[in-house]
Amino acid sequence: MTATATHAPPDPAVSGLVPSGQAPTGHTRTTKPGGGAVRARRWRRLAPYLQAAPLTVTLVLFLLIPILTILVVSFWDYDSVRVIPDFVLTNYTELLTSPVTWKTYLNTLKFAGLTWAITLVIGFTVAYFLAFHVQSTVWQMVLFLVCTIPFWTSNIIRMISWIPFLGRNGLLNSTLIAAGVIDQPLEFLLFSDFSVVLAYVHLNALFMVVPIFNSMMRIDRALVEAARDAGAKGWQVVWNVILPLSKPGIAIGSIFVVTLVMGDFITVRLMSGGQSASIGLMIANEISLLQYPAAAANAVILLAVVLLMVAAMLRVVDIRKEL
Amino acid sequence: MTTGPGAGTTVELVKLTKAYGATVAVNAIDLRIAAGSYCCLLGPSGCGKTSTLRMIAGHEDVSTGDLLIGDRVVNDEPPAARGTAMMFQSYALFPHLDCVDNVAFSLKMKGVPVEERRRKAREMLDLVDMGKYAARLPAQLSGGQQQRVALARALITRPGVLLLDEPLSALDPFLRDRMREELKRLHRELGITFIHVTHSQTEAMALADLVVVMNQGRIEQAGPPRELFNRPHTAFVARFIGGHNVIRSADGLRAVRADRVQLGGGDLRTDGTVRALEYHGTSVHLSLDVAGADDFAVIVDEARFYDAPLAIGAPVQIGWNHADAHPLAS
Numbered sequence: 001m002t003a004t005a006t007h008a009p010p011d012p013a014v015s016g017l018v019p020s021g022q023a024p025t026g027h028t029r030t031t032k033p034g035g036g037a038v039r040a041r042r043w044r045r046l047a048p049y050l051q052a053a054p055l056t057v058t059l060v061l062f063l064l065i066p067i068l069t070i071l072v073v074s075f076w077d078y079d080s081v082r083v084i085p086d087f088v089l090t091n092y093t094e095l096l097t098s099p100v101t102w103k104t105y106l107n108t109l110k111f112a113g114l115t116w117a118i119t120l121v122i123g124f125t126v127a128y129f130l131a132f133h134v135q136s137t138v139w140q141m142v143l144f145l146v147c148t149i150p151f152w153t154s155n156i157i158r159m160i161s162w163i164p165f166l167g168r169n170g171l172l173n174s175t176l177i178a179a180g181v182i183d184q185p186l187e188f189l190l191f192s193d194f195s196v197v198l199a200y201v202h203l204n205a206l207f208m209v210v211p212i213f214n215s216m217m218r219i220d221r222a223l224v225e226a227a228r229d230a231g232a233k234g235w236q237v238v239w240n241v242i243l244p245l246s247k248p249g250i251a252i253g254s255i256f257v258v259t260l261v262m263g264d265f266i267t268v269r270l271m272s273g274g275q276s277a278s279i280g281l282m283i284a285n286e287i288s289l290l291q292y293p294a295a296a297a298n299a300v301i302l303l304a305v306v307l308l309m310v311a312a313m314l315r316v317v318d319i320r321k322e323l
Numbered sequence: 324m325t326t327g328p329g330a331g332t333t334v335e336l337v338k339l340t341k342a343y344g345a346t347v348a349v350n351a352i353d354l355r356i357a358a359g360s361y362c363c364l365l366g367p368s369g370c371g372k373t374s375t376l377r378m379i380a381g382h383e384d385v386s387t388g389d390l391l392i393g394d395r396v397v398n399d400e401p402p403a404a405r406g407t408a409m410m411f412q413s414y415a416l417f418p419h420l421d422c423v424d425n426v427a428f429s430l431k432m433k434g435v436p437v438e439e440r441r442r443k444a445r446e447m448l449d450l451v452d453m454g455k456y457a458a459r460l461p462a463q464l465s466g467g468q469q470q471r472v473a474l475a476r477a478l479i480t481r482p483g484v485l486l487l488d489e490p491l492s493a494l495d496p497f498l499r500d501r502m503r504e505e506l507k508r509l510h511r512e513l514g515i516t517f518i519h520v521t522h523s524q525t526e527a528m529a530l531a532d533l534v535v536v537m538n539q540g541r542i543e544q545a546g547p548p549r550e551l552f553n554r555p556h557t558a559f560v561a562r563f564i565g566g567h568n569v570i571r572s573a574d575g576l577r578a579v580r581a582d583r584v585q586l587g588g589g590d591l592r593t594d595g596t597v598r599a600l601e602y603h604g605t606s607v608h609l610s611l612d613v614a615g616a617d618d619f620a621v622i623v624d625e626a627r628f629y630d631a632p633l634a635i636g637a638p639v640q641i642g643w644n645h646a647d648a649h650p651l652a653s
Contacts, residue, residue, distance in 0.1 A: 220413065220415060222411045222412075222413050222415035223415050223417060225382045225402075225409075225411070225415065226409075226411055226415035226416075226417070226476075227417075227428070227432075228381075228382070228401065228402050228403070229380065229381075229382070229402045229403065229407075229408060229409045229477075230403065230408075230428045230429035230432055230476070230480065231402075231403030231429050231432045231433060231480070232403075232428075232429075232432045233432075236432055240428070240431070240432075241417060244419045245418070245419060
C-alpha cells in the first residue's frame with residue numbers, strides 16, 4: 001500500500017502523455033515514454049528562460065558588470081602613479097566635502113535647467129506646428145525630416161561650426177558692426193555660458209520635438225473640435241487639452257535632454273573655452289589624470305542624481321501609455 | 324448665445340454647399356428645421372449628411388450659401404457663438420479629465436468659478452443618470468456611459484440646437500433601443516431642436532418629426548416619417564427607407580409597400596417564385612424572384628401564411644391594389 005502510494009503520483013501524468021494506440025512493450029513502459037514526458041516538461045519550463053537569455057546576457061555584460069566595476073573601483077585608493085584595490089571612503093568624502101563639486105553640480109544643473117526649459121518651448125512649438133497646423137501628411141513628413149538634417153553630421157562638427165559664427169571677429173559680430181548696430185564686438189557670444197546653452201539647445205532640441213510630436217499625433221482631432229464646441233479659444237485648447245495630453249511626450253523628451261546634458265563634457269569644454277565646468281568634464285579631467293577611483297566615485301554620484309531626476313519626472317507623468 | 328430650457332431654435336439652410344476641391348459633398352440644399360423639432364438626416368455613407376451637420380456645428384466652413392440659426396446668418400461664427408452643441412460620434416471625451424470636469428469644461432472656458440461649475444456639472448450628470456460615476460475617467464466607463472457623459476457635456480451649454488453625429492451607431496442593439504428612448508425623453512423635456520445624423524432608417528422613423536433623406540449631396544425628400552413611408556417621392560427613398568418594392572411598369576416606376584402585397588389577390592397581378600423566407604414572429608418575410616423587379620419582398624401575417632404555407636422554389640401569384648401603388652419620380 002505504501003509502496004504503491006509513493007510510486008503512484010507521477011503515473012497519471014506520464015501515462016496521460018502516452019498515445020493510447022501504442023501499447024507500451026514491457027521494457028519501454030518504465031523508461032522511454034516517462035523519460036520523454038519529463039524531458040518535454042523540463043523543456044517547457046526552461047523555454048521562457050532561454051527566450052529571455054540573450055537580452056539578459058547583453059544587459060549583464062554591457063550594463064550591470066560595467067556599473068558594478070565602477071561601483072567597486074569607486075572604493076579603491078590611488079596615488080599619482082597607481083590604483084590600489086582597497087575599501088576606502090576617501091573618494092566620496094573628498095568629493096562631497098569639496099566646494100568645487102557643489103559649484104560644478106550647481107553649474108551643471110543650471111545648464112540642464114536652462115536647456116530643458118528652452119528645448120521644451122521650442123520642442124512643443126515645433127511639434128504643435130507639425131502636428132496641428134500642417135494639414136497634409138506628406139508635408140508633415142517632409143518638414144519632420146528637415147528637422148533631422150542637422151543630425152546628418154556629428155555633434156562635434158555641429159558645435160565647432162558655431163565658433164566661426166559667434167567668435168570675436170566671427171560672422172555675427174562683423175555683420176552687426178558692418179550694419180552699424182554695435183561698435184564693439186559682443187564678447188558674450190562665444191566661450192561663455194551663452195554659447196554652451198546655445199550649443200546644448202541646438203544639439204538636443206530634436207530629442208524634445210520627436211516624442212512630443214509623437215504624443216500629439218495620438219490626440220484625437222475630435223477632442224480639439226469638442227473643445228472648440230465648448231467655447232475654448234485657440235490658446236485655451238492648447239492649455240486645457242493639447243498640453244495635458246502631450247505630457248507623456250514631454251516627459252520622455254525631458255528625460256532625454258536632462259540626461260544628455262547632465263552627462264556631457266565635450267560641449268562644455270569646446271563652447272566655454274575651458275571657462276566653465278560640468279560634472280562630466282570634471283570626471284573626464286580626473287580620468288586624464290589617471291585618478292580612476294575619484295572619477296568612479298564621481299560617476300556613481302552623478303548616476304544617482306540623474307536617476308533621482310528621472311524618477312521625479314516619472315512620478316509627475318505616467319509615460320506607460322506611450323510605450 | 325445661450326437659451327434657457329424649452330427654447331429651441333430654428334435652423335435654416337439656404338442653398339448650402341460644401342465643396343472639397345472638385346468634389347461637392349453638399350450640393351445647394353435648402354431646408355428649414357422648425358424650433359423644437361427632432362430632425363434626422365438620413366442617408367448612406369458619403370451622402371453629405373455628416374458634412375451638413377458639421378457645417379451647422381461650425382466645424383466645417385460653408386463653401387457657398389447661407390446658414391441661419393434663429394434669425395441670424397452664422398456662416399462665419401465660431402461654434403460656441405451659434406447656440407449649438409455637438410455630440411461627437413466617438414464621444415470625444417477628454418481622456419485626462421473625470422466626468423465632472425468633462426461636463427464642466429465649457430463653463431471653465433467661460434471662467435465660471437470652480438465650485439459653481441462643478442456643482443452645475445453634477446446636476447447635469449444627474450439628468451443623464453451618471454451622478455454616481457462623477458469621479459471616473461472616460462476610460463473607466465462603458466460605451467453607453469461615455470455617451471451619457473458626452474450628452475451632459477453638450478447640454479450644459481444650454482444650447483438651442485443639439486447636434487448628434489451617429490450617436491447610437493457604436494452601441495450594442497439592446498443599449499441602442501434604450502438610448503433611443505432616452506434621447507426622445509430628453510427632447511421632450513428640454514424642448515430644444517435636435518438634429519441627428521444616422522444611416523439607420525429605423526432610428527430615423529422612431530425618433531424624428533422631420534426625416535431628411537439625403538443622397539449624393541442632395542435632399543431626396545424631407546417630411547414627417549409617415550409621409551415618407553407612405554408617399555416616397557423617388558425610387559431611392561422607397562428603397563432606402565425599406566419595406567417597399569420598386570416596380571417598373573408601363574407608365575413608369577411605382578412603389579408598393581411589402582405588407583400591402585397580397586398572395587393570390589389584388590387588382591394587379593404577377594407571378595413569381597419564392598427565393599427565401601424568414602419567420603419574424605408576427606409576420607413572415609418572403610423574398611421573391613419576379614420579372615420587372617430586382618428584389619421583391621412580401622410581408623405576410625404569420626397566421627395567414629401558415630394557413631397555406633409555401634416552400635422555397637414554389638411558384639406564387641402576387642398582386643396589389645391600384646391605390647397601393649405610388650408613382651415615383653424617375
